[in-house]
Amino acid sequence: MxxxxxxxxxxxxxxxxxxxxxxxxxxxxxxxxxxxxxxxxxxxxxxxxxxxxxxxxxxxxxxxxxxxxxxxxxxxxxxxxxxxxxxxxxxxxxxxxxxxxxxxxxxxxxxxxxxxxxxxxxxxxxxxxxxxxxxxxxxxxxxxxxxxxxxxxxxxxxxxxxxxxxxxxxxWTRKLRKSKYERTRNLIVKLLNETKDLPSQERVYYLCQLYKAELIGSRKYVLYDIVQEILSIITSDKKMPSIGLEVLFMHSLDLNNKGFREEARNLLHFLLKVEPSNPDPYYALLAVEEAEENYSKVIEYGEEFLKKIDYVEKNPEKFAWTIISIKYVPSAHALLSIAYLRYKNVRKFKEHFSKAFDKSRLLPHEVQKFVTALLKEIAKTDDSTFSKVLNELAEILRISAEYELKISVFEILEKITNLHVEFDFSLFSPFLNTRFGTLVLEKLKSGKDGLISYVLGENEEEILDKIKEYGIEGLIFFHENMSDDDPVKLKILNKLRKFEDETISGISNALIGDINLRKANYSLALDYYKRASQVFPELSRFIKSVLDDLKTKLDPTIEGVFKELKEFYIKNKEFMVGNLRNFPKAELERLYLISDSDFAKYVSAVNIAVSNKEMAKRLFESITNKEDFQFLEYKYAKLFEESDKDEDLGKALDYHRKAVEKNVNLGDILIGTYRFDGFYPHEEFGNSQDKIVWVGNISEKHSGLGVISPIRVWRKGEKFYYASPFHTDEAIKIYKERLKTHKLPRLTVNKKYILEALSYLNASDIKLIEKDDEHLKIVKACTLELGIEYSEVSKNILSYELINTAKEFNSALKNVQSGVLFYFVPDFENREDMVWYYPLFRIIRTRKQVETELRNLGYTHIEHFVFDENTRAVLFKRK
Missing domain, CATH: 3.90.550.10 (Spore Coat Polysaccharide Biosynthesis Protein SpsA; Chain A)
Incomplete structure (x- = not known):
């Protein structure tokens, strides 16, 4: 105008x-x-x-x-x-x-x-x-x-x-920021220090300004003390300048970030009482509830925040304090979209999603944060909801590409793959720019299997080098996973049969024979089988059976040598898995995305088992030829071990049994000496209906030395926990003899513990129930130190094994006046605790169970000792 x-x-x-x-x-x-x-x-x-x-x-x-x-x-x-x-x-x-x-x-x-x-x-x-x-x-x-x-x-x-x-x-530039900070801070500190009669509300005002100044400096450690003084004056005066709304809002965000959420809530509700029209506390409350995943509250506070912000933007002149949360509007929309997605409210999700990526307000690092959170949430949705948000998913990918964000898209890809929904897979291209990513895209777009390319290489030279590096396993893997119709296969096998290594050369000739047999090229097949026997005579035993079959009838369906060769060379080994150790684990977890082969599914399941058990189970179950994988049942059993459901623990037991029957080497994993033979003397004990509390293969951490079953279940009985199968006394005796010649982990009682317990017992003589040379030597040394007589006829006993092996104490404690029984208990929350695995043990008693049995035998003076994580002792005496 x-x-x-x-x-x-x-x-x-x-x-x-x-x-x-x-x-x-x-x-x-x-x-x-x-x-x-x-x-x-x-x-x-x-x-x-x-x-x-x-x-x-x-x-x-x-x-x-x-x-x-x-x-x-x-x-x-x-x-x-x-x-x-x-x-x-x-x-x-x-x-x-x-x-x-x-x-x-x-x-x-x-x-x-x-x-x-x-x-x-x-x-x-x-x-x-x-x-x-x-x-x-x-x-x-x-x-x-x-x-x-x-x-x-x-x-x-x-x-x-x-x-x-x-x-x-x-x-500000860094230089300007520093100079402005120093100037402002120094002036405020000067005013606060030199103005002795400054009214309390003015002091609060300048403390708030000091807080804001320190936010941009390097002395953030002083902020808490400043806020405490501000709160002290406000509480005393029951009055607060408008700038206090800003500072206490920022402090509430700090409290939330530190995890002090209840304190943050209380402060924010106080701010709302002071000024109900202020949108800032609503945003902070939204952040607090989001941190605790209280999504109904996220929706409540988020929607109220947006209403308040809308009023601010339409009437900015009505606010005499700084509205800080206006910059968090996109964040609020992003969090609300996640909350509504949790409740499967797709309409409201779409409404807020459309406003979450406001380019006029967002910085790249915030886009990264929102994209990551939204992708994670979308990946968790059920199949029905997921299929309704594909357009938004596509938009997230476009935004991520525009901002050149680094995001992981594999979970989403897995979801799309499993649901078989239509999608523009080219949107994933910017985030799949590794060799593995390229193979995933090729598989999604054209169905091309990428397993050979990933494991062995893209061209003949790379494949030959890898087979040379991996040896027989690499050759078998190559033959099994490359189609006979691929001309490259014969080219490579022909080059391999010229290798100096007679094993590789001979097997390559035999495999070419198999290919020709399947194509009914009998003359060529016989020729290559003959060459194989000449190069590597050991192959003759495999080839002879094929030749005998061909003498009966020329039939292309006759099985060649490959299956027997593979079984001979790979039996009881985890085929090729060791050769993949240096590959990125994140890629191995998703190998099935580049190949539908059983091998890809197996490797993915093995690698993803810790982070996603359900996915691993699905992959194991989807394997067609389970007999090809010597460790499949063992790996599958491991998925059920940590469950607290009887059904799952029962499955773990069943698969562990199948595993050792299929692969006898799993009967002695740790030392590899005693293959599984099923001959482990045990007695009928307990009730198969008793609750299972632990199941596993104890040879992972120890060895049953051929006399104690590697497959163990711990059940909860009426009087104690017991191992099943319940190995016999004779098995224990043989095991202890064999243990003398093996360097294996041992659960032994520390000399210090024996000294302490015997001091409390205060007996004149003692004897050790078990005739174990190692413990006997320690016990006798302790008696000498304490001035106690060691006597085989003593009525005072010491044992380190009784509680963990004996079904009852009657016979062992007959005519015993007093004694100390050491025993071991596991951490019941830790299935990896050695006590579960220790072959010698067949019983675990709790403190209460031990005391009950001793009182039933007439012992009245009972004391308990806890020495370390696993070692316990009980001291008992008659009147």
Whole structure:
């Protein structure tokens, strides 16, 4: 609008070294004001020269580290009715034009006008905060106090106006950030330290300003103490300046990030009582509830937050404090979209998703955060919900590509693969730029199997090198997984049969014979079988049976030598798995994405078993030829071991049994000496209906030395936990003899524990029940040290095995006056505890069970000792 001749608005500005801002500030404000006053406080750049382009009313003031003094000096020069306080790092836009008409219509009793200031916080101008402050005053009605963050002191009626000023002063270079921080902080600290009679609410105000200053410095460790003082004054005064809303909001976010969520909640509810219209606490409450996955509350606070923010954006002039959470609007939409997805509310998910990626407000690292969270949530949805959000999934991938984000898409790919839904797989290309990723895409787009390319290489030279490196396993793998119809297969086998290694050469000839046999090229097949026998005579025994069959009938369905060769060379071995150890585990977990082969499924299942048991189970179950994998049942059993369901533990037992029957080497995993033979003497004991508490193959950590079954179950009986099969006394005796010649882990009682227990027992003599040389030597050394006689006829006994092996104590404690029984218990929460695996043990008793049995035998004085994680002892005496 056109300016009237009336001198309505003067601008009052103080400046120093603002040449990079002044043109923008003065150029934007000049059309809407009548007079510009610039007070320079010591510029050494071109600030004054630039200011002269817009005004000749330039004054100079010597800087004394006092903003209020400089501001008050500038206020003596304006001549218009109204004074606008304006800074060099600000700007106005076209909407500011209405301020003249607004001021002309104000009644005479209005002296002060609040205007909204929108603060930009980043160079992309995406992050903002907004607050309304006193900016326009009737000339002569205002003065400023305090040396830093000076406060306007004004009288008369106040009104709000919707004419926004845009502030760039929080976008700093590192150098400027440091200088502004140091200047601001030092002035505030000086004011707080030197002004002894500062009113409490003013002190709170400057403490809040100090908090905000320290946020940008390197002394963040002082923030907590500052907040504590602020809270102390507020609690005492029952009053808080508006800036306190900002600081306590930021503090609540810190509390939440630290995990102090209840404290954060209490503080935020307090802030809402102080100012119910403030949207900031709603966002922080949303963050608190999201951290605890209380998604109904996330929805409640998130929707309320967005309503409050909408009001702020439409009425910014009504807020006399900074609304910080306006920059978190996209985050709120993202969190709400996740919450609604959890509740399968696809309509609301789509509504918020469409607003979550507001490019005008988001920075790349925030996009990364939201994308990662949303992909994770989408991957967890049920199949029905997943199929309804495919368009949003596609948009996430497009956004991720645009921002060049690093994201993992494999979980989503797995979901799409399992559901067989239509999708534009090219959207995954930017995130699958590794060799493995390329093979995944090829499989998805064309169905091409990528197993050989991944494991052995893309071309003949690479494949030959890998087969040479992997040896017979590599050759068998190559033959099994490359189609006979692929011309490359014969080329490579022909090159391999010329290798100097007679084993590789001979087997290659035999495999070419198999190929020709399947194609009914009998003459060629016989020729290559003959060559194979000549190169590597050991193959003759495999080839002879094939030749005998061919003498009966020329039939292409006759089985060649491959199956017997593979069984001979690979039997009881985990085929090729060892050769893949150096491949990335994340890729091996998803090998099935590049191949439908049983091998790919097996490798994926083995590698993903720890992180995703259900997926591993599905993959194991989907393997067609389970007999080809010597460790399949063993690996499958491991998936059920940690369950607390009887059904699952029963499956673990069943598969462990099948595993050792199929692969006898699994009967002695640790030392590999005693193959499984099923001959492990045991007695009928317990009840098969008793609850299973543990199941496993004990030879993983120990060895039954051929007399104690490697497959063990621990059941909970009426009196104690017991092992099944329940090995016999004779088996224990043989096991202990064999153990003497093996260096295996042993559960032994520490000499220190024996000394302590015998000291408490205070018996004159003692004997050891078990005739174990190692423990006998230790016990005799302890008796010498304590001055106790060791006697085989003593009625005072010591045992380190009885409680863990004996079904009852009657016979062992007959005529015993007193004694110490050492025993071992496992950590019941840790299935890897050695006590479960220890072959010697067949019983585990709890403290209560031990005491009950001893009292039933007439012992009245009973004391218990806990020595370490597993070792316990009980001391008992008769009257």
């Amino acid at each position: 056109e300016k009237s001749n009336r001198c309505l608005i003067s601008v009052a500005m103080i400046t120093k070294n603002e040449e990079h801002n002044l043109d923008r500030a003065l150029g934007s404000i000049k059309p809407y004001v009548d007079e510009i006053i610039v007070v320079d406080t010591g510029s050494t750049d071109k600030s004054v020269e630039i200011a002269r382009k817009y005004t000749d009313k330039i004054y100079f003031y010597e800087w004394h580290d006092d903003f209020s003094a400089a501001r008050n000096y500038s206020l003596q020069f304006p001549t218009c009715e109204w004074v606008l306080i304006y800074d060099a790092d600000e700007e106005v836009r076209e909407d500011f034009a209405g301020i003249r008409e607004f001021l002309e219509k104000l009644p005479d009793d209005v002296n002060t006008v609040y205007l909204p200031t929108l603060n930009y916080l980043d160079w992309d101008l995406k992050k903002t905060e907004i607050a309304s402050t006193a900016r326009v005053f009737r000339n002569g009605t205002v003065k400023y106090e305090n040396i830093i963050h000076n406060q306007a002191i004004y009288k008369g009626k106040i009104v709000e106006a919707p004419f926004t000023i845009y502030h760039y002063g929080y976008i």
